[in-house]
Amino acid sequence: MASLTFNHLNKQFGSVKAVDNLNFEVKNGEFICLLGPSGCGKSTALRMIAGFEEPSSGDILMDGKSIIALPPNKRPTAMVFQKYTLWPHMTVYKNIAFGLQLRGLEKKVVEDKVHSALDLVGLKGYEKRLPAQLSGGQQQRVAIARALVLEPQILLLDEPFSSLDAHLRVRLREELKSIQRSLGITTIFVTHDQEEALSLADRIAVMSSGQVEQYDSPDIIYAKPSSLFVAGFIGSMTLLEAENKGSELKLGNYTLPSSEIVKGKDVKVALRPEDILLADANGWAAKVSQVMNLGPFYSLVLAIEGLGSVKALFPKTSLLKEHDQINVLPNRYLIYHEDGVEEITL
Amino acid sequence: MEASQLQRPKAKLSKQAWVAYALIAAPFLLMVLLIVYPASLSIVRTLRPEVEGVRRFGLENYQAFFSDHTSVTNLIFTLWSTGAIIGLLFAICLPIALYLRFTDSWIAHWVQGLALFPLFVPGIILAYALIRFIGPNGLLETFIEVTTGWQGYRTPYLKPAGSIIGLVWEGIPITVLILTAGLAQVPDNLIEAARDVGAGRLQIFFRIILPLIGRSLLIAFALNFLGVIGAFTLPYLLGPAAPQMMGPFMQRTFYNVLNPDAAETQAVITFLLSSIVGFLYVRSAVRQQKEET
Ligand SMILES: Nc1ncnc2c1ncn2[C@@H]1O[C@H](COP(=O)(O)OP(=O)(O)OP(=O)(O)O)[C@@H](O)[C@H]1O
Numbered sequence: 001m002a003s004l005t006f007n008h009l010n011k012q013f014g015s016v017k018a019v020d021n022l023n024f025e026v027k028n029g030e031f032i033c034l035l036g037p038s039g040c041g042k043s044t045a046l047r048m049i050a051g052f053e054e055p056s057s058g059d060i061l062m063d064g065k066s067i068i069a070l071p072p073n074k075r076p077t078a079m080v081f082q083k084y085t086l087w088p089h090m091t092v093y094k095n096i097a098f099g100l101q102l103r104g105l106e107k108k109v110v111e112d113k114v115h116s117a118l119d120l121v122g123l124k125g126y127e128k129r130l131p132a133q134l135s136g137g138q139q140q141r142v143a144i145a146r147a148l149v150l151e152p153q154i155l156l157l158d159e160p161f162s163s164l165d166a167h168l169r170v171r172l173r174e175e176l177k178s179i180q181r182s183l184g185i186t187t188i189f190v191t192h193d194q195e196e197a198l199s200l201a202d203r204i205a206v207m208s209s210g211q212v213e214q215y216d217s218p219d220i221i222y223a224k225p226s227s228l229f230v231a232g233f234i235g236s237m238t239l240l241e242a243e244n245k246g247s248e249l250k251l252g253n254y255t256l257p258s259s260e261i262v263k264g265k266d267v268k269v270a271l272r273p274e275d276i277l278l279a280d281a282n283g284w285a286a287k288v289s290q291v292m293n294l295g296p297f298y299s300l301v302l303a304i305e306g307l308g309s310v311k312a313l314f315p316k317t318s319l320l321k322e323h324d325q326i327n328v329l330p331n332r333y334l335i336y337h338e339d340g341v342e343e344i345t346l
Numbered sequence: 347m348e349a350s351q352l353q354r355p356k357a358k359l360s361k362q363a364w365v366a367y368a369l370i371a372a373p374f375l376l377m378v379l380l381i382v383y384p385a386s387l388s389i390v391r392t393l394r395p396e397v398e399g400v401r402r403f404g405l406e407n408y409q410a411f412f413s414d415h416t417s418v419t420n421l422i423f424t425l426w427s428t429g430a431i432i433g434l435l436f437a438i439c440l441p442i443a444l445y446l447r448f449t450d451s452w453i454a455h456w457v458q459g460l461a462l463f464p465l466f467v468p469g470i471i472l473a474y475a476l477i478r479f480i481g482p483n484g485l486l487e488t489f490i491e492v493t494t495g496w497q498g499y500r501t502p503y504l505k506p507a508g509s510i511i512g513l514v515w516e517g518i519p520i521t522v523l524i525l526t527a528g529l530a531q532v533p534d535n536l537i538e539a540a541r542d543v544g545a546g547r548l549q550i551f552f553r554i555i556l557p558l559i560g561r562s563l564l565i566a567f568a569l570n571f572l573g574v575i576g577a578f579t580l581p582y583l584l585g586p587a588a589p590q591m592m593g594p595f596m597q598r599t600f601y602n603v604l605n606p607d608a609a610e611t612q613a614v615i616t617f618l619l620s621s622i623v624g625f626l627y628v629r630s631a632v633r634q635q636k637e638e639t
Pocket residue numbers: 013016017018036037038039040041042043044045192
């Protein structure tokens with residue numbers, strides 16, 4: 001178990017800046033997700049921790065000591081890959097035992113460790129199988145066991161569940177989280193799936209073109225995305241053009257209270273669907289233009305004159321249907337301006 | 347459900363199967379006419395030696411071969427050369443293929459091109475080029491003398507090493523091609539995973555890469571074995587007069603010694619040795635196809 005610090009970390013591939021001045025730290029025992037769209041540099045960042053890529057500049061510190069001079073086989077990290085994770089010519093047992101044998105451990109010790117690692121991922125009795133005789137989910141479990149059996153300081157996972165079906169993905173996610181909690185191992189998990197990141201991480205680093213846009217707890221990232229990019233990437237959000245009129249924001253025919261800080265600036269208003277509530281006749285007049293059934297909720301698209309489409313989330317008990325005329329008002333919204341974001345709760 | 351699964355292919359078979367049969371009919375007939383039929387005839391003929399003017403079944407031809415010192419020496423020499431050539435080919439081509447697989451630079455592309463170059467040079471031209479290069483008073487000897495003043499150069503031309511050098515040179519392109527193709531199938535992740543758990547270069551090579559390219563190694567072995575054991579041009583032009591590899595030996599027995607029965611026996615023995623390797627190769631190919639479906 002260890003802490004990890006990125007110090008002005010850069011990686012350049014030719015003219016592509018894959019990782020651009022990464023600066024953040026991971027606490028001992030923390031579960032971090034690197035989240036971002038394809039090509040934003042998540043894998044590159046992870047591979048620099050594992051030692052598969054050399055930083056162009058900057059440093060990575062583990063418990064305060066630089067590790068970038070160490071080759072991958074000397075680093076106390078263990079990696080789980082997305083695809084082709086297991087050695088196909090070795091049985092499950094040999095896959096997990098390989099690293100232990102390289103360390104020259106006694107046969108009995110290796111045996112015990114492999115068995116308890118398999119136990120941990122719920123695959124007792126699969127020792128003799130070849131990877132080809134396992135399902136995709138079982139293969140990833142073995143890969144996790146293989147990584148954990150070496151008792152690494154830091155566990156690295158690069159989209160380990162993204163080739164699995166949705167159901168299995170959720171189950172393995174829960175299993176991984178409980179293993180991580182019980183071992184207390186510092187974990188860095190790369191994903192482009194915001195739901196996965198929100199449900200797993202203690203903190204999420206949202207990345208965009210090589211840079212970290214925001215590094216915060218899932219609650220804060222969800223409630224108050226620090227930029228329009230993060231807002232668009234996490235959860236569902238309606239963005240509205242607004243005219244800044246001193247103490248008020250003018251949205252089409254309607255107004256919302258403004259904040260001192262944004263005075264005189266160009267602004268955009270962002271609304272979470274669950275912050276849109278039914279209102280009396282003073283509210284915004286809206287027509288229900290689409291209803292989607294999400295199980296316990298309806299996800300609605302509302303057409304509001306002069307504003308455009310606004311997403312909303314209502315309980316089933318609201319009994320709304322398409323073409324219904326309703327009135328709504330937000331009870332919370334975010335104002336994005338060139339210097340940041342303001343949160344307003346009514 | 348099982349019954350319907352068993353029946354469905356039958357109904358479909360007729361149309362597709364006829365197309366398939368028609369497509370393989372021509373090569374199959376050619377193979378029977380040009381290989382299976384004459385080979386069987388030869389095998390049968392060698393088993394019916396002429397003893398005191400009459401042909402009858404017997405093993406005299408083979409007894410003659412295996413009791414003749416020259417024949418046995420030549421067979422052993424051929425197998426020994428084949429082993430040495432294949433060993434050298436792997437020793438030379440595996441590093442080249444590994445280099446090509448794990449480096450991405452313009453030098454690697456040039457090396458690849460160079461490694462394939464002998465493929466475009468006919469064997470006979472290659473033989474004469476090698477004679478000019480390694481032969482007596484050849485380029486290599488002159489070069490050594492001029493640069494170092496050392497005069498002890500002894501040419502491998504017309505010695506066992508001569509045919510070995512020629513055949514290794516000839517075998518490099520196909521071996522590099524097969525091995526690079528095999529290595530290309532090894533995903534980076536598997537190698538990185540091995541590095542991640544602490545494996546060094548040698549451990550990765552022996553424990554991960556070699557087992558994963560086993561099939562390519564077998565293919566390279568089989569193709570080179572088949573090519574070398576029956577080789578004629580290069581051993582004839584570059585190799586020693588005695589011992590001889592089976593190719594030139596057969597030719598000499600047939601044209602110079604004028605003993606067609608003995609030549610045919612030599613051919614059948616060479617053919618049987620090749621068939622063993624051919625069988626291993628085909629079995630592995632079929633097994634792979636089964637695994638893939
Ligand atoms: N070995 C490489 N050589 C050249 N460019 C590379 C290399 N690896 C990555 N890149 C580039 O660096 C950028 C970041 O790549 P990276 O693989 O880190 O993205 P990612 O966030 O993991 O994306 P994905 O979600 O698709 O896996 C991309 O523009 C990619 O093309």
